[in-house]
Amino acid sequence: MSEPAARSLDEWLRLQERLHPRSIELGLGRVRAVAQRLALPAKSIFTLAIAGTNGKGSSAHLAAGIYRAAGYSTGLYTSPHLLHYTERVQIDGAPVSEVALCRAFAAIEAARGEISLTYFEYGTLAALWLFREAGVQVQVLEVGLGGRLDAVNLVDADVALITNVGLDHQDYLGPDRESIGREKAGILRSARPAVLVERAPPDSVSAAAQTAAPALRLGRDFDYERQADGRWCWQRGETRLRELPAPGLPGAIQYQNAAGVIAAVLAGAASRPVAEEAIRKALPQLRLRGRCEIYRGLLLDVAHNLESAQVLAQQLAAQPRPRVLLLGMLSDKPVAAVAQCLAPHLQRILTVGLPGPRGLSAAALAQQLQAAGIAAQGCENMAEALQAARAALPAEGQVLVAGSFLTVAAAIEELDRHG
Missing domain, CATH: 3.90.190.20 (Mur ligase, C-terminal domain)
Structure with missing residues (x-):
């Protein structure tokens, strides 16, 4: 086996696949202990966390695009990757290099000691480490599985968004929408904005959001309307964005995803102000491979x-x-x-x-x-x-x-x- 500093990315990933006896093991105890040794997460970075059964990836990419268009240095962490592992960790719109990931993995390996980590936990810590090293101002983090016990939930998100709750990963998250919703709602934080991008979310999600400030739900607190030519309007109270360009990804669902992202970005505007022009610029530029x-x-x-x-x-x-x-x-x-x-x-x-x-x-x-x-x-x-x-x-x-x-x-x- 190569020395840690000399391992290639493929060698690191093979090591991570072998290291932990289970490929998925939900829980924050082990990964939190290693994060503390690495002085992670960085408290100065504004965080938008995104959970949900579907639409997380497109929502995360759009949010990161809006923050970049607004002039913020932005980290984006998503999973799984399609063709190459480096897709998972992006800084300012570009995947990080294999060399950078190897440096992050070496730092994690040096810190973890006797603690074993899953493949996903390694990746999450690497993203947080690289974002801190790069000095990003915003990090957009996509939850991998569920929310409450997912490694991303190490971070107390400044804004949390839940795209939807469907029946997937039931072996880990529970048999029905209420159980699954309870797990996904674990990313919400008291007195911080929560955005629910479903008109009728499970009661478990609505209940968890009651302590958020504000709790914004599609159809109740914000909404959108499509026009025949593809342009659309977004509204929350007296705030209206008119004649918005269509999202760059095809499909009616992308308008709903985008509406949630706009609600989340504007909900966090006290810390990271975003001009309407940044939203208009990012929407048509949205691209994500493998989505229609x-x-x-x-x-x-x-x-x-x-x-x-x-x-x-x-x-x-x-x-x-x-x-x-x-x-x-x-x-x-x-x-x-x-x-x-x-x-x-x-x-x-x-x-x-x-x-x-x-x-x-x-x-x-x-x-x-x-x-x-x-x-x-x-x-x-x-x-x-x-x-x-x-x-x-x-x-x-x-x-x-x-x-x-x-x-x-x-x-x-x-x-x-x-x-």
């Missing part, structure tokens, strides 16, 4: 649970054309529900296998779909699936890739290799 992305003629979307599949289905219905779906999913996701949601907009479903202990093989995924009454055919690999999909479609057709970050990443890598 057109790449080399394919439609790529990381939808992997029922709620995100419903959003994707709305987008497909709005732009009908012949489509074949290349679907790869993890074993703990609602496979049949996702496929049933998308099936009315498809000519055919081809399955591909995913790696790792949670990944379903193409054959196993096809069998699950067939058992649910959904026709599907397994493919040996992504190259075969792409070839079969293209052969089955007319000239005006489109290949859709969905089901997981891993599925979309495999498609991009195959397209980049062979087109």
Whole structure:
């Protein structure tokens, strides 16, 4: 094994995967102890924390874009990554270097002593360490799983935003929206702004938000209205932003996500003022790979649970054309529900296998779909699936890739290799 200072990023990540006996272990005790040894988190950095089942990534990227447009040095921490680990930690709109991440990991390794950390805990501490070293003025932190016991919750957020609460990660967060909402609401802090981007959030979330100041809920305290030309208006009380440009990501849900982000940014304006012009500048610049992305003629979307599949289905219905779906999913996701949601907009479903202990093989995924009454055919690999999909479609057709970050990443890598 290489010495800590000489390890490559790949070596660090392999070490982190082996270090802790469980890939996911919720709880703040271990990671907080190491953070204290590193004098983290930095108290001087303004923090926006974002939790939710879906929409966290696009919300986090938009918030970071607004703060950058307002002139603040900004750190952005999101997960998972699509193609490269460095995507997770960005400073002023650019991923940090592998060298910088290795420096952060070496500092964490030197501080942790006998304490073991999970892969995600290492990454969270590295982001906080790098943001402090860079002297950022704002950090936007996306919660990884849940909220209450997630490593991001080390930080007492100045503003907290919850995008929505759906049924995902139930093995860890609980069986229903109330249980899951209770976990996500753990990022809220008393006497600090909380933004709920659902018109009817679970009671557990509403109850937790009662101590926030203010507690802002979509439809009650702020709202938005789309116009036929794509422009839109945002309002909270007497504050109105008119004729806003459309978000740079497609889909009706992006207006809702953006409305929540605007509410959060303006709620924190006493500490980090943001001019309306910064919001107008950042909205059309929003980009995020794998979210209804057109790449080399394919439609790529990381939808992997029922709620995100419903959003994707709305987008497909709005732009009908012949489509074949290349679907790869993890074993703990609602496979049949996702496929049933998308099936009315498809000519055919081809399955591909995913790696790792949670990944379903193409054959196993096809069998699950067939058992649910959904026709599907397994493919040996992504190259075969792409070839079969293209052969089955007319000239005006489109290949859709969905089901997981891993599925979309495999498609991009195959397209980049062979087109």
